[in-house]
Amino acid sequence: MVLTGTALWLVGTVAFALSGNLHIEFWTCVAGVTLGVIxxxxxxxxxxxxxxGSRGAWQGLSGLDD
Known part of the structure; x- marks a missing residue:
């Protein structure tokens, strides 16, 4: 889900960059991509x-071991 959302933000970033619209919408998409990557x-x-097995790690992630 995180990768899908980040990819959609990236699509928006590219679309606004290609249209030459480097206003608030573009920078919102850049922030979305950045936060998704982080x-x-x-x-x-x-x-x-x-x-x-680190002690401080989240527990119950065994279903995500793809």
Whole structure:
């Protein structure tokens, strides 16, 4: 879901950039892409910590081991 949302923000960013509309809509899409990438990074970091068995890692991520 995170990757899908980030991809949609990226599509919006490209569309606004190609149209030459570099106003608030463009920068909103850039912020969406940035936050999506950061969020996915945190998700991957926590998932790898859970797999290692780190004490501070989120629990119950076994269903996401694709």
């Amino acid at each position: 969020g996915y990074g945190v998700f991957r970091w926590q998932r790898s910590a859970a797999r290692r």
